[in-house]
Amino acid sequence: xxxxxxxxxxxxxxxxxxxxxxxxxxxxxxxxxxxxxxxxxxxxxxxxxxxxxxxxxxxxxxxxx
Numbered sequence: 234x235x236x237x238x239x240x241x242x243x244x245x246x247x248x249x250x251x252x253x254x255x256x257x258x259x260x261x262x263x264x265x266x267x268x269x270x271x272x273x274x275x276x277x278x279x280x281x282x283x284x285x286x287x288x289x290x291x292x293x294x295x296x297x298x
Contacts, residue, residue: 243291256291
């Protein structure tokens with residue numbers, strides 16, 4: 234089983250001092266230093282993430298309302 238996170242995966246992102254982002258779709262993966270992950274949550278909010286504690290695959294597909 235490949236545990237690499239890739240575009241299209243659903244992830245939860247955990248931070249040290251701010252709220253987590255749960256069940257978000259990965260839109261972009263960093264390619265170079267200083268680059269950011271881009272994820273979109275169920276509500277359609279898009280986040281650029283550079284620093285986080287950890288990111289975990291959720292295995293739950295995002296479903297439309």
